[in-house]
Amino acid sequence: MDIKVLMAYATTHGATREIAEAVAGTLREQGLAVDVLAARQVKALSSYQAVVLGAPLYMFHMHRDAKGFLTRHQKAFGAGLPIAIFAGGPFGDSDEKVWTEVRQKLDEELAKYTWLKPLAVEVVGGKFDPAGLHFPWNLMPYMKSQPPSDLRDWDAIRAWAVDLAVKIRSALTNS
Numbered sequence: 001m002d003i004k005v006l007m008a009y010a011t012t013h014g015a016t017r018e019i020a021e022a023v024a025g026t027l028r029e030q031g032l033a034v035d036v037l038a039a040r041q042v043k044a045l046s047s048y049q050a051v052v053l054g055a056p057l058y059m060f061h062m063h064r065d066a067k068g069f070l071t072r073h074q075k076a077f078g079a080g081l082p083i084a085i086f087a088g089g090p091f092g093d094s095d096e097k098v099w100t101e102v103r104q105k106l107d108e109e110l111a112k113y114t115w116l117k118p119l120a121v122e123v124v125g126g127k128f129d130p131a132g133l134h135f136p137w138n139l140m141p142y143m144k145s146q147p148p149s150d151l152r153d154w155d156a157i158r159a160w161a162v163d164l165a166v167k168i169r170s171a172l173t174n175s
Contacts (some may be wrong), residue, residue, distance in 0.1 A: 003032045003172060004047060008039040009054030010065035016054040016088050019124060019157060023052060023086070026161035032168065039069035045076045050119075050168045056088040056126065058104040070113050078115040082171040084164050085110065085118050088126040088152070099123060119167045120158050125151025 005027055009020035017038075024034040045051060051073075055066030070077070077083055089102035103123045110116060119146075 003049050003168065005032050005034045005044065005048060005168065006042065006048040006051045007034050007036045007054070007113035008042050008069055009036070009139075010039045010056060010069070011054070012056070012058070012063065012094075015126060015152070016063075017054045019086065019088060019152060020054040022154060022157050023161045023164075026158045027052075027165055027168075029164045030162060030165035032165055040065045042073075045073055045081060048081070049172055050082040051077075052164065053083060053085045054082070054088070055085055055106075057102060057106060057109070060102070061107045062087070062106070067156075070116065074113070074115060077113075077117075082119050082168055083116070084120040084167070086122040086124055086157075086160070106109075112142060119171055120160070120164055124157055124160075125153055 005024075007024040007027070009016045009018050011017045020036055024036045027034045039053065039055075053066060053069060058061050073081075087102070087106045089099070089106070096150075106121065106123060110118070110121065
């Protein structure tokens with residue numbers, strides 16, 4: 001059976017799109033067919049057997065496009081369409097305490113969707129470029145003074161995607 005996966009993502013500055021493309025590329029290497037689309041552009045899920053959602057956190061809240069995506073497609077996910085979620089999180093601090101806090105906040109955000117039962121949830125490092133800040137963040141001296149950083153671990157992201165391909169196949173075989 002050909003497995004067609006939707007890799008949907010929400011992004012403000014493009015970092016989550018870059019992660020989504022890496023995940024999609026790895027899933028393709030594992031033999032899955034993958035479409036990559038911005039979450040806000042997705043109207044229907046009927047042609048997909050599984051979904052991966054890139055849902056970045058901003059100020060410890062999920063991106064509004066990710067929230068809208070989950071709400072619009074509640075019926076499909078509630079009926080058992082397999083979904084996995086990753087969130088771009090920490091960008092300036094590699095302290096384990098920060099990573100734990102980000103994961104906790106992501107879990108709190110996802111718990112609001114009581115019908116959502118993801119196959120996998122992962123927090124990956126984020127990227128920050130103060131030159132790309134928009135209103136109101138560009139008015140905050142603290143934000144503007146932060147150095148650029150990129151904590152995305154591409155090897156770990158690809159390894160997660162390899163494991164995810166196995167989980168998707170297993171979920172579809174056992175359903």
